[in-house]
Amino acid sequence: MAQTIFNRLTAEEQLVFYGLAMSYPVYLLGGLYVLGSVIGWAILAVFALKVYLLGRQKFPINPLLLVSPVVWLWILAMLVMLVALISAHIDRQLGTGSTIKSSIGWAKGWALLALFPLLGSMISIRPQVLVRGVCIAAASAIPFGLLGVLAYIGGLHGDLFVSPLKAIGGPEEVFIIRLFGMNPETGMARWQFIGPWAPAAGLLSCIYLVLCLQETDSRWRALGVTGALTMCLLSQSRAGWAIFMAIVPIMIALGSLRHPLAWIGLGITLPALILLGEPVYQWVMESYTQVKESRPGSTRVRGTLARLALQRWENEAPIWGHGVVERGPKIVEHMPIGTHHSWYGLLFVKGIVGMFALALPLAFTTLHLLFAAQKSKTALTALGICVIMISYSFFENLEILAYVYWPALLWIGISLKPATPEKTTLRGNL
Template sequence: MVVILFATYMGIDDFKLGANAQLRGTLGWLTTSAVFALFILSGCLNIRPQLIYRAVCILCLQSLVAIPITFIAYQLNLPDILYSSPVERFIQNGPIFYQVGFYAIDYDTQSLRLFLFAPWCPALGLIGNIYFFLALEEKNRFWRYIGIIGAVAMSIVSVSRSAFVALPVVLVLTWLLRNLFKPKIQVISGLVCFFSGIFSTNLLELFKNTSEEFSSSRASSSRVRSALVRIALDRWKEAKIWGHGTQDPGPKVVANLPIGSHHTWAGLLFAKGATGFLAFMLPFVISFFDLALKSYTSKVAKVSLSVLLVLLIFSFGEQVDILGYLCFPGLILIGMGLQEQPSYFTTINPCHAERSEASHKYRNVL
């Protein structure tokens, strides 16, 4: 994140945007990228993960109470936005981060969407997905069920397509990565790959049709997001190393949304250049492999891996690097997972780990 700050400074300096842009860029970095890193770093503190699991479940209960209130407000035709904090005038990173409201109306379908304590609806879907995997680890059955129901409810009322996709996909991927070295899973995976090759044409056609239906469900949103990515990648060529330093106002064809928004990787390339892109991507990849190895022997690492996969999926439709202040429980868990000390022998040979655990239980009985 320090490298990203340096890329921000260089990009603003290259385009001669002035001292005011430098100050705003630094303040924006302090409230987004720096927070993202500091929460992960705080995972090395002596924090019990059970505290985070219970806190998340309590917040899910609060969301279950708030959701009916927002529906009632919608039926009573109360204003969608109630209040906008004057703090935005000082930081100036967008009024949407400082608005308090009841609900939002989807432009395509005119359906009701909720964002609760998030700045926008898909961000609530991101939080719901992360909280789901944290709530799964709560030991108390009552709070675990409350947390799971609340997290799923947040994902549903956000009407976020990424949230609907990420939850089942991450469940399957986490299970598969944790059991990848088991002989049965390897045999089944080989058979699946074999038959997938035989029916590849049908599977590709099915994937194409599913993708088209996924995009057409909210056609205007898909069109705007696609245009934002194309414009960001095209304009990245103007400043490949350091980027433009800041996001630029978008044209009417993208509903005046900022160029470099709604996509983590394209946004990093546009605003921070290849330097900022690599500064965010390399730790992300290294953390993935580290947590994937440790997930065989550590439950904390398993939860951290699930959180990282959720962030990965949402990174193609959201700017996850600016939402650290919202998904901080998951970021702290990632820090805890990176702190775990792996047992490389049991990681490579899970069968030996099962035998060792059985022997340990047998010795305890004796």
């Protein structure tokens, strides 16, 4: 990538690039949750000010008219999330203070799932700027992970401090700054990097992988991929390991559907799977059981949380949900009900309305990108991101982690722009 690109960054691109490049320094200062939550709104404010000051001289067409209908669907769906939140608070009489607090939480979580695709679709942010920033962030995991390994070997405590920014509100874990954490089941260290907990680092490693593969500079691409691999391995996330290994082959397969050889291969594979269906099924189920039994305590807690969320949603608040997560009983180690799973969490907190408010835009976006990915490398990468989000939605709450994987949301918005000549063929590193 020509160095001149970084000598003429727009104000919006500077926020994106330096927001990513400074991820670890900001994390070590305790401000990453704040940065990730407000950077999207800051980019929107800068762009709105630019439109206001320059007017039709610079923007002859209203930028909102260029926004993809898929992005408008996300905006509508996330507004429905806010309606569900307010309705649940009114229905369960949670009070004005709780409603205001939860609405601010919506702006720092669910709203970002619409905000960043809007910014990517509406503002001219060059993909290569985003990719280079991601490569720097991913590569920074290498020295950070090494420092954590040395601290663990030296017998030092992994927790550094609790950020005073905790006063602004949010999950407690996002303000605890750690070199590494401890697995309570094994007593061994596991690394969360800039995530609030280790499985979040697994999610981030998968997203970093697909974005770093788009880097044209071989040195930065290698550093970025190595950093993503480091995050995946040290996070010890079972879901992260599985998705990390599978995502590139999945993307290659999904991006090759227009080629006759792909359909020939599918025609050969399907009969083989039918003939080998029983042994393949048994192998998959046995492997799945072994993965679950590798951390039985975590599996038990997650399963119990899921049952509690479903039972209470169905019996107490099927339409709008409970409005907030609730502290669980001792049987789930007091883990909050409505966490560890996007869909069960949505049913518990925002009811059936909230569940469809995520399911519909995510499904339509994935389907749209599946068609676009046959001609566009950018869309193929965005499709891979959607696959990762869908996969991880069964293990994490997507809205809580939006402050760390916002580059992926921004890339989805970029991919939803009208096709340009340089985006019409599949080529490059994937």
